[in-house]
Amino acid sequence: MAEPLITLESLRYEAGERTLIHDVSLRLDAGRRTVVLGPNGAGKSVLMRLMHGLIEPTAGRIVWNGGGARPPQAMVFQRPVMLRRSVLDNVSYALYLAGVPAAERRARAEAVLERVGLSPLAHRPARVLSGGEQQRVALARAWALRPRVLFLDEPTASLDPGASAEVERLIRVIADDGCSIVMVTHHLGQARRLADDIVFVDAGRITEHTPVADFFAAPRSEQAGHYLRGELSWT
């Protein structure tokens, strides 16, 4: 029944001598919220970059929509990159690159800033905002593009609890628009709340791809078990 969104076929990525991603195969279905978990340095960000097409795999291939066109997509990076212009212009610039006609850009940018609660900051220079504010601008900028797939690399890493909850709510809204979500996080609570499925990455390999309830009840892979026990013992 489920439509495939993206299929990774024996994807491998090497940087110099090191193999960062080891022949990974994975299929994510359309319309799902997938959360990628794994320890620091496991290769989560590299995997997202591969899927988003920012880096070319050394071997293997990526198939979109079971062999169709690459859907419109956006990514919110672990460290947001803002241009030296206003918040509004940062969003408009993304729309410009996406080919949105000049007449529509401003209204669309303003609307999306409104929806993420950033209207008061619209005319402030983007690079002097706080880290958390910049991360929300990055989310707004990505959302403005109306992607069908949204990649999020630790989008709440530097947010306070209130802002985190707000971003989680927005991600849910975006997903409800029919956008597939692939997100990396280190917050297990957030993973539990947001995910339909969990992908667990360890040392450049995917050790499991499990529905969220099953994952937290009883992870299938030994690595994920260790990770959960280690993480949970802190809380």
Add this chain to the structure above:
Amino acid sequence: MSTITESFLTAGQLIAEADGKLLSIVGLSLQVSLTAVFLAACLGLPIGAAVAVGRFPGRKPLTVILNGMMGLPPVVIGLLVYLLLSRAGPLGPLGLLFTPTAMVIAQVVLITPIIAALSRQIVADAWRDYEEQLRSLGASTPRAALTLLVDTRFSLSTAVLAGLGRAVAEVGAVMIVGGNIDGVTRVMTTSIALETSKGDLPLALALGFILISIVLILNALAHALREWAARRHG
């Protein structure tokens, strides 16, 4: 001793009175160097951005050459432009030798590599931070280069000011291709050299003082701009 003191006093007087000869020399200097810097920026900024962002064969050696050309001795550039413009040279028929235009050409050759090399460094540093974001947003390479030029505009303007500083203070190249003709191609640096050797210290001193002021002001301007931009735009 007293002649030196006198020279300083006369120099001060020349400046205070806005001496006509002094002004025309300073005016020509600024006109030549500002024109040269404008043209060099039009060439150097795109070259710097292209080398920083582009993916073409020979990019590494080009970077090395650009950086090396920053240190070219002005006299040698003057000599090369002289050969180019001299009556027997390929551009001889244009009759440009010993005109302000010749001096502009020489200074463009001198400072284009400086602006290109500095802007390459600035844009390359920004590109390292922005590349993935810009490519994620679907920017083509030329579009990305343009965006980076706009985004690093404050740092780039200090590179351009550095080029201007080098141009107004340079003597070797303009001396050779300009010929230091009174009232036609005499600029601050060449006048200082000539007047000093003739023993007319007041004019030389007055020009020297103005030249130093210009260079200091340019540097202060560059510094202030950087500070302001960092505070305003991060």
